Amino acid sequence: MHYTAADTWINDPNGLVYADGVYHLFFQNNPYGTDHSNMSWGHAVSPDLVHWRDRPVAILCDANEQIFSGSAVVDHGNTSGLGEPGTAPLVAVYTSHHTDKSPTPGIEAQSLAYSLDGGETWRKYAGNPVLDRGSAEFRDPKVFRYSAPSGAYWVMVAVEAVERKVVLYRSDNLIEWTYLSEFTSTAPVGRIWECPDLFPLPVDGDPGNTKWVLIVNVTYEEGRGGTAGLFFVGDFDGVAFTALGGRGSTGRQPEWELLDYGRDFYATVSFNDVPDGRRVLVGWMSNWDYARILPTSPWRGAMALPREASLHTVDGRIVLRQRVVAGLEPGGASRSVGRTDIPAGTHPLGLAWGSGPCLIEATFDGGTSAEFGILLRQGGAEATRIGYDAERACLVVDRRASASTDLGPSFPSRETAPVELDGGSLELQIYLDASSVEVFAQGGRVTVTDLIFPDASSTGVALYSEGGAAQLTGLTLTPLEDTPVERAAESLRAEDGRAFSRSRASA
Known part of the structure; x- marks a missing residue:
């Protein structure tokens, strides 16, 4: 994808x-x-x-x-x-x-x-x-x-x-x-x-x-x-x-x-x-x-x-x-969850999903919750948390438990983005792939893109709420076609193996 x-x-x-x-x-x-x-x-x-x-x-x-x-x-x-x-x-x-x-x-x-x-x-x-x-x-x-x-x-x-x-x-x-x-x-x-x-x-x-x-x-x-x-x-x-x-x-x-x-x-x-x-x-x-x-x-x-x-x-x-952009194709039948109350705590959805790409479209009503949302690629202590902090009025993407290997001190992070609820409602589109998550809130008004590297066994999906109750208005999970890149018959690496030094960190 x-x-x-x-x-x-x-x-x-x-x-x-x-x-x-x-x-x-x-x-x-x-x-x-x-x-x-x-x-x-x-x-x-x-x-x-x-x-x-x-x-x-x-x-x-x-x-x-x-x-x-x-x-x-x-x-x-x-x-x-x-x-x-x-x-x-x-x-x-x-x-x-x-x-x-x-x-x-x-x-x-x-x-x-x-x-x-x-x-x-x-x-x-x-x-x-x-x-x-x-x-x-x-x-x-x-x-x-x-x-x-x-x-x-x-x-x-x-x-x-x-x-x-x-x-x-x-x-x-x-x-x-x-x-x-x-x-x-x-x-x-x-x-x-x-x-x-x-x-x-x-x-x-x-x-x-x-x-x-x-x-x-x-x-x-x-x-x-x-x-x-x-x-x-x-x-x-x-x-x-x-x-x-x-x-x-x-x-x-x-x-x-x-x-x-x-x-x-x-x-x-x-x-x-x-x-x-x-x-x-x-x-x-x-x-x-x-x-x-x-x-x-x-x-x-x-x-x-x-x-x-x-x-x-x-x-x-x-x-x-x-x-x-339009054009991503479904890779299988969609699975939906209707209106669901989310009391305080974590609640598995029974929608365990592997590492293949998918689109998750979800709408929440904040209710009395201080923070609510969804956990993806959950397993054991691992999960990527995508939610809403009502007190600070911000979208949250928390990947501090999203990697099964040490990627240095700056990788574990909790991102926040200012987002206002629309009539108390939060709309999310989440593009989930094997090692990434791209989150679009309120029709793309705010986006958050993060890499994740969970263990292959972490496949769970759950809802969560803290400090009160929220409600899932509806959720649809659609598998997406992987659309692998069409590769050449042989590697496109240059044949000449000479190396030239590089003097700065980025281009």
């Missing part, structure tokens, strides 16, 4: 683009093994964001550069001149992380690669890099086509990571870039900013009322939770982005909010050119605090389920909602 590589390391999604009926997912990849090094762009394709097929490594690192994060566009007008008659090139804009063997060791600059056969093979542009600030922390370009009254042009959104600022550039041809502006928050959050994205969305489905969403992924100070994604809602005039909230603003709009309140939704970016103007997000389902020691084999690293984002007005402010 979740995309993983066959037998290599993956992290950030890169180059997300829809072209000629195909969704292209590129990603940070070590084509030589399962450790974090030799960064290159791996590649997978899908007709529907559900069924994936591996393709060969797209852009391979070499002695002079590692291929860090970036984006891809279809250059329909061949503005770059990299296409051929009748063939619009796919152009990847990526960060060249220059190695010690490069003429500019340690510098990060933006470079191009292009494909004339639908993404199957790639050539690096001979004039790389195309944008160099002389910085060691200038990375992760997201490029898109912007239409202005005076004409269309390309916009690049990148970061100066340590300075915690987004920098914007424009170009007519993807090769020559001109500085536009920069953006940072009034109270910068995190220690490092990475993997930005900027895109428009209609508010409440009204194309006459469009706002822009700026996503920034952050690495926190040590002991603060590792990594996370956040977003700003505001306006973009083709030159600068301005957030609605922040210092000096009025109203209820916060300057920024978390994109997901879990520990494992990072480096999130969106697809370019999705049909019907939809905005689909993909995040790396891991956290730099423990990504290197996760107990998976022969692969390491996975993507969260693709999500469609939308903006809505709620209680005088604009909120971002996320829903898993």
Whole structure:
């Protein structure tokens, strides 16, 4: 159900683009093994964001550069001149992380690669890099086509990571870039900013009322939770982005909010050119605090389920909602539980479920309970607790008893996310897989994504309530088709086993 590589390391999604009926997912990849090094762009394709097929490594690192994060566009007008008659090139804009063997060791600059056969093979542009600030922390370009009254042009959104600022550039041809502006928050959050994205969305489905969403992924100070994604809602005039909230603003709009309140939704970016103007997000389902020691084999690293984002007005402010894209198929008959009282205590449901993927849709009435919810993958002392803390008005995902192995001090965690009940009711959609849980509350108004690694024997499902009684209004558990990735007949690991060192924690 979740995309993983066959037998290599993956992290950030890169180059997300829809072209000629195909969704292209590129990603940070070590084509030589399962450790974090030799960064290159791996590649997978899908007709529907559900069924994936591996393709060969797209852009391979070499002695002079590692291929860090970036984006891809279809250059329909061949503005770059990299296409051929009748063939619009796919152009990847990526960060060249220059190695010690490069003429500019340690510098990060933006470079191009292009494909004339639908993404199957790639050539690096001979004039790389195309944008160099002389910085060691200038990375992760997201490029898109912007239409202005005076004409269309390309916009690049990148970061100066340590300075915690987004920098914007424009170009007519993807090769020559001109500085536009920069953006940072009034109270910068995190220690490092990475993997930005900027895109428009209609508010409440009204194309006459469009706002822009700026996503920034952050690495926190040590002991603060590792990594996370956040977003700003505001306006973009083709030159600068301005957030609605922040210092000096009025109203209820916060300057920024978390994109997901879990520990494992990072480096999130969106697809370019999705049909019907939809905005689909993909995040790396891991956290730099423990990504290197996760107990998976022969692969390491996975993507969260693709999500469609939308903006809505709620209680005088604009909120971002996320829903898993349509297309996941039932893998068996659904099982339902009707209205059920939940007195104080833990109450098994008799819906024991194995490690296969499933969707759990549940609605609760809070009643007099101080905290209520559901326990998943329960067995012995193990369980993942998903519930609602009525006193603090927050969704709770507690995985402190969710792993059967030691994954370090930051893995056992209790996530909380502010959520208001609707008429006393809590609505949950829970996508449960062998080693992950993705929780969507109140129609996707709040999401929590966490990895879990319970013992295979922990298969129970139970309801719980504390400090009073609650009620389950209804619950449906639907097995989901596993949709394994279509792998090549042989491993897609690169044949050349040379290793190139990597000098920072994340891309």
